[in-house]
Amino acid sequence: xxKKEIEIEAKxxxxxxxIALKKLRANKHEVEVKILNEETKGLxxxxxxxxxxxxxxxxxxxxxxxx
Numbered sequence: 001x002x003k004k005e006i007e008i009e010a011k012x013x014x015x016x017x018x019i020a021l022k023k024l025r026a027n028k029h030e031v032e033v034k035i036l037n038e039e040t041k042g043l044x045x046x047x048x049x050x051x052x053x054x055x056x057x058x059x060x061x062x063x064x065x066x067x
Contacts, residue, residue, distance in 0.1 A: 005057040012039050013052040020056035032057045 006023055010016035013035050021028060039052040 007055045009051040009053045016052050016054040
């Protein structure tokens with residue numbers, strides 16, 4: 001069974017989206033992306049930083065009935 005939805009954490013939202021697309025084997029136009037948390041940096045980029053978290057869901061694509 002192929003996963004249709006995934007949540008990923010990474011250093012940035014863009015990085016998390018790229019990882020999710022790779023895992024879902026999908027292109028950006030085939031998915032819906034929801035950013036759950038943006039990345040935050042602690043003082044001087046050190047302790048207290050949080051990773052970005054995104055939810056990526058594969059859209060239901062309509063299939064054309066061929067002849």
